[in-house]
Amino acid sequence: MTPHMLTRSLDRSATIFLAIVAACGILIPLSNLLLPAGSFLQVPTYLVALWGKYVCYAILALAIDLIWGYCGILSLGHGAFFALGGYAMGMYLMRQIGTRGVYGNPILPDFMVFLNWQKLPWYWYGFDMFWFAALMVLVVPGLLAFCFGWLAFRSRVTGVYLSIITQAMTYALLLAFFRNDFGFGGNNGLTDFKDILGFNVQAEGTRAALFALSCLALIIGFLICRAIVSSKLGKVLIAVRDAESRTRFLGYRVESYKLFVFTVSACMAGVAGALYVPQVGIINPSEFAPGNSIEAVIWVAVGGRGTLVGAALGAVVVNYAKTFFTSGVLAPYWLFMLGALFILVTLLLPKGIVGTFNAWWDQSKEKRIPATMASAAAEDGVTEPKMAE
Amino acid sequence: MNVMDTRATSAMLYLDGVHVSFDGFHAINNLSLTLEPGEMRAIIGPNGAGKTTMMDIITGKTKPDEGTVLFDGVTDLTRLDETRIAELGIGRKFQKPTVFESQTVQDNLLLALNVDHSVRGTLFWRGSRAESERIDKVLETIRLTEARNRLAGSLSHGQKQWLEIGMLLAQDPKLLLVDEPVAGMTDVETHLTAELLKEINKTHTVMVVEHDMTFVRELGVKVTCLHEGTVLAEGTIDQVSSNERVIEVYLGR
Ligand SMILES: Nc1ncnc2c1ncn2[C@@H]1O[C@H](COP(=O)(O)OP(=O)(O)OP(=O)(O)O)[C@@H](O)[C@H]1O
Ligand SMILES: [Mg+2]
Numbered sequence: 282m283t284p285h286m287l288t289r290s291l292d293r294s295a296t297i298f299l300a301i302v303a304a305c306g307i308l309i310p311l312s313n314l315l316l317p318a319g320s321f322l323q324v325p326t327y328l329v330a331l332w333g334k335y336v337c338y339a340i341l342a343l344a345i346d347l348i349w350g351y352c353g354i355l356s357l358g359h360g361a362f363f364a365l366g367g368y369a370m371g372m373y374l375m376r377q378i379g380t381r382g383v384y385g386n387p388i389l390p391d392f393m394v395f396l397n398w399q400k401l402p403w404y405w406y407g408f409d410m411f412w413f414a415a416l417m418v419l420v421v422p423g424l425l426a427f428c429f430g431w432l433a434f435r436s437r438v439t440g441v442y443l444s445i446i447t448q449a450m451t452y453a454l455l456l457a458f459f460r461n462d463f464g465f466g467g468n469n470g471l472t473d474f475k476d477i478l479g480f481n482v483q484a485e486g487t488r489a490a491l492f493a494l495s496c497l498a499l500i501i502g503f504l505i506c507r508a509i510v511s512s513k514l515g516k517v518l519i520a521v522r523d524a525e526s527r528t529r530f531l532g533y534r535v536e537s538y539k540l541f542v543f544t545v546s547a548c549m550a551g552v553a554g555a556l557y558v559p560q561v562g563i564i565n566p567s568e569f570a571p572g573n574s575i576e577a578v579i580w581v582a583v584g585g586r587g588t589l590v591g592a593a594l595g596a597v598v599v600n601y602a603k604t605f606f607t608s609g610v611l612a613p614y615w616l617f618m619l620g621a622l623f624i625l626v627t628l629l630l631p632k633g634i635v636g637t638f639n640a641w642w643d644q645s646k647e648k649r650i651p652a653t654m655a656s657a658a659a660e661d662g663v664t665e666p667k668m669a670e
Numbered sequence: 671m672n673v674m675d676t677r678a679t680s681a682m683l684y685l686d687g688v689h690v691s692f693d694g695f696h697a698i699n700n701l702s703l704t705l706e707p708g709e710m711r712a713i714i715g716p717n718g719a720g721k722t723t724m725m726d727i728i729t730g731k732t733k734p735d736e737g738t739v740l741f742d743g744v745t746d747l748t749r750l751d752e753t754r755i756a757e758l759g760i761g762r763k764f765q766k767p768t769v770f771e772s773q774t775v776q777d778n779l780l781l782a783l784n785v786d787h788s789v790r791g792t793l794f795w796r797g798s799r800a801e802s803e804r805i806d807k808v809l810e811t812i813r814l815t816e817a818r819n820r821l822a823g824s825l826s827h828g829q830k831q832w833l834e835i836g837m838l839l840a841q842d843p844k845l846l847l848v849d850e851p852v853a854g855m856t857d858v859e860t861h862l863t864a865e866l867l868k869e870i871n872k873t874h875t876v877m878v879v880e881h882d883m884t885f886v887r888e889l890g891v892k893v894t895c896l897h898e899g900t901v902l903a904e905g906t907i908d909q910v911s912s913n914e915r916v917i918e919v920y921l922g923r
Contacts (some may be wrong), residue, residue, distance in 0.1 A: 285796055513795035516777055520770045527768045530729060531841060532756035533787050541789045 294639075298590045299500055300458050304498025307334075310489035326485050329492050331604065333560040335597045336495040340502050340553035340579045341588060342596035344546040347506050349578070350354030351480030351515060352542050353522035355359075355440075358447030358548050358562070360574035362422035364564065365597050366551025368458075369421055371471035371564040372405060374482070374613045378475050391473070392466045402464045409449050410477055418555040421502075426547030427540065434536040455569035470565025482559050495556045499593065506589050507544070518542060518597035579623045585633030594635060682707040682875045683846055688737030690723060690740045690899070697723045698734070698899040702847045705845070712886045712908070713769035713879045717921045722765055725847045725897070730755040731763050740907040742844070749857065757787070761781045761843035761873040765850045765879075767830035771823030775814050776831060778822050782837035801919060804840065811866065812836035827854040835866065846870065848878045852885050883911070883921070 291299075309324050309332065317325035341363050348354040377389040384394040390403055403602050407413040429450060433443055434449055461467035480487045520528045529535050548594050558564045567573075577596075582597020599622070629639050683705040690698040698720045713721050716760040724811055726732035727739060730752040735740065739747040755782045770778050783801060786792070808880055809815045811831040820835060831851055838846050848867065866886055869893075870876060878885055886893060886907060893910045897920070903913040910916055 286794075509793070512793050513780070514789065514792040516773060516781055517792050519773060520781055523770055523772055524750070524768055525730070527764070527770070528781075529752040530756050530762050531787075531837070532753055532783055532784070535791075537789050558775075661867045 287504070288507045290511040291607035292511075293664075294590050295503070295507055298593070299503065302336075302496050302499055306493045306500070310493045313489050314447065314486065317476060318527075326488055329485075329488050331562050333488070333492040333585055334493050334505060334557060335600050336492070337553045337557035337560070337595040338580065338600055339579070339593035340495070340499050340556070341550050341577055342584065342592040343499070343502050343506055344549035344553065345577055346581050346589055346592035347509065347549070348506065348539075348542050348546045348588060349608075350592070351510050351522060352518040353525075354539060354543060355444045355578070356447045356543075356546075357444045357450075357571065357574050358451035359546070361447075361569055362426060362547040362550035363450075363554035363557070363573075363577075364454070364566075365422045365425065366418045366554030367558040367564040367568060368465060368471070368554075369414055369417040369551070370409075370555035370558045371474075372408040372417075372465075373411060373472050374474040374477060374559060375478065375560070376405070376409040378473065381475055387617075390466070390496035391472070392469065393464075396461060400538070404464065411567060414644075418551050422547040422551035422554075423544050426544045430540045430543040434539045437536075438483070448574070451569050451573050451574055455566050458566035460567060466565070468566065469565060470567075472563040472565070474559065474562060477559050488560065491556065491560050495560070498552055498556055502552070503589060505545070505549070505595070509545070510589070513540070514541075574593050576619065579619065579626075581635055582623065582632075583626050583630075585635035585637070585639075586635070588635040588639065591633050591635030595633060598634070620648060624644075678748045679704070679740060680707070681705060681740070682709070682742060683877070684738065684743070685724075685728075686738040687725060688724075688739060690720075690727065690737060696715045696899055698727065701737070701896075701900055705875060705877060706841075707875055708871075710867070710876040710878065710889065710909075712889055712891055712893045713877060713896060714881065714883075714886060714893060715902070719896040721896055722849055723922065725762060725849055725879070728847060729756075729760060733856055735831075746904065756841075756843075757885060759844035760847065761837055761841040761845070761902040762839045762847045763831075763834045763849055763851060765853075766816040767827065767834050768821040769825075769830050769833050769837070771821065773822060774819050775825070776805055776809065776818040776824055779808055779836055779840045782840040784840070784842050785882060808836045808839045811839060811869075813862075821922070828856070828859045831855065831863070835863070835870075842874075844875060845873060846874055846876045848876060850879055850881065852880060852882050860885050861888065 286378040295537040309329060312322055313324045313326060313329050318325070341359065345356065346492065347360050378390065380387050384391055386394050389398060393401070400581065406459055433446060451511070457463050458465055465471065474482050476482055477487065510518065517528065517533055519539055521538060522535075525535055526575060554568070579601045581592045582595070583599055584593065585591025603615060604617070606612065610660060611618070632640060681704045685703045686700040688698055689696070701720070702915060710798065715721055727734050728747060730747060730750055734748055741747050741758060741760065745758060750758070773781070780801070783804065785801065788796070804905065807816070809818055812835060812838065814829060814833060816828065822830065823834060831854070835848070835851060835864065838848070851867070852863050855863060860882065867876060867878060867889065878889065890907070890913055893907050894901055895913070895916050897908050902919065903910045903916050911921060
């Protein structure tokens with residue numbers, strides 16, 4: 282990212298958002314580690330882990346907003362990229378277990394010994410090295426998204442049809458990962474992790490560090506998204522979203538643009554999944570469930586499509602509500618509530634929380650200073666007339 | 671057909687024996703038409719005559735079932751897609767004004783500029799003085815300087831028409847296809863648009879589809895009348911408008 286892209290991408294709401302995430306990323310782990318347990322301001326470890334999960338969801342939401350909010354690609358299968366990133370990390374964590382597994386096999390994870398496998402399948406090679414696993418966290422979702430997108434976008438599959446095939450993709454992966462002979466632990470998935478880069482995954486310090494890292498990943502992901510959407514490429518994406526064929530007639534290769542953001546978005550989802558797995562301690566095929574991907578789209582709709590900040594906020598708000606309700610007497614009704622929430626937001630707040638707030642803010646500003654409306658809008662980063670540098 | 675390596679014609683645009691049918695309905699029938707470089711041509715004809723469909727064929731939106739479509743004497747447009755055809759230098763204004771409504775007027779022009787349209791080029795794009803000067807100039811030409819920071823969606827119908835013409839100017843193609851540019855405009859606006867197109871024609875080849883005969887007369891160029899997907903008459907406005915068949919199917923309604 283060149284400096285001009287960075288400055289261009291930081292408007293007021295972006296700066297506030299980054300400041301809040303950075304503050305959380307620093308203060309919450311410090312409070313957890315330094316303050317005496319049980320004191321008023323100490324964040325208990327279970328909350329650090331829970332919030333860390335929310336932050337990972339926020340990264341996934343950003344990834345979805347980048348393609349849906351800005352380019353009009355409604356992926357209902359982004360949970361697949363999240364899960365693939367998670368599996369790549371899970372494979373690393375499995376291989377770190379070594380002889381500490383139930384069967385004590387230094388190479389083979391327990392489930393392979395249980396299945397009477399004699400040697401490690403080739404696709405597990407390299408996952409004992411962190412750098413390789415980290416690379417695969419990006420490469421596997423990215424490559425799948427690239428191949429999928431190449432086929433879909435070149436044949437001009439759009440709208441509902443695209444959404445349906447993304448659902449089919451994640452469902453196919455769900456079925457594949459359920460199979461024991463697929464080599465990823467089948468139904469049970471990967472779990473019983475011991476340590477990551479030599480640190481105990483259960484330890485408070487590790488959890489705090491993972492939380493801080495998740496916040497850092499959210500910040501970096503947000504900056505990448507902002508840099509993309511505030512560049513001229515971002516304007517092309519919005520053009521594609523609003524009038525795809527018009528964009529073609531201007532000489533833009535629409536499928537390349539879609540492929541680019543779709544791949545970037547899948548890589549981001551992969552990173553989110555990779556950070557999620559050590560914090561929740563398990564990855565299994567249920568992460569591929571089509572419902573998960575749909576839920577993630579709802580977070581974005583609730584927070585505000587096409588606002589980035591809203592997507593992250595929506596992920597946290599909806600998941601907080603989910604935790605709150607599913608731990609009480611209302612637990613059996615959560616799915617109904619989620620559905621109702623989606624319908625209510627679509628009907629009453631079609632722009633989502635942040636989108637509605639922005640519209641209100643712009644309007645009230647217009648009232649305060651009607652004469653300088655145009656310049657105020659420009660200053661707010663709504664438009665970017667700074668062409669000549 | 672040995673057209674790829676030798677110029678088959680000196681024409682900017684050459685259509686010969688083009689056929690298109692939609693589910694058995696023949697929208698374009700044996701259509702042949704030639705546009706010389708630097709020419710401006712007005713196309714008239716009743717609703718459903720196939721005027722817009724002809725533009726769809728030229729810009730790659732619709733593939734003809736049969737026939738030849740050559741651009742600049744060498745390029746077979748029937749084999750190319752919309753993006754490639756736009757890159758070659760064919761720009762189009764749509765019958766229903768199509769601008770990017772949620773973006774500002776100047777961003778619409780910026781998107782239309784014929785600069786690097788690759789993913790990498792737009793990602794790392796930083797404006798240049800030359801680019802912003804070109805945009806300023808187009809804004810002035812289409813009288814939207816004041817509205818540059820307004821969202822295109824908030825413009826009036828006539829202003830959207832102009833913005834779309836402005837996008838054509840920014841695109842600076844060799845051949846401009848302009849579909850019904852003065853629909854919904856006042857008489858004054860119509861007159862200004864005619865002036866603008868004549869100005870554009872000094873440096874570009876233009877094809878204009880329009881129903882407004884006053885406007886067509888003001889352009890003062892060769893006229894082609896289409897009917898049922900084929901050329902009914904061609905010539906000066908006086909020749910065409912006195913043609914009996916044209917009066918029967920179009921003017922005399
Ligand atoms: N994609 C399509 N599918 C089916 N029929 C089509 C399609 N496009 C055009 N047609 C038909 O082809 C005929 C020619 O349409 P076209 O839009 O080219 O007419 P036009 O000359 O531009 O008319 P107008 O003056 O009303 O704009 C019409 O009968 C139309 O219904
Ligand atoms: Mg038409």
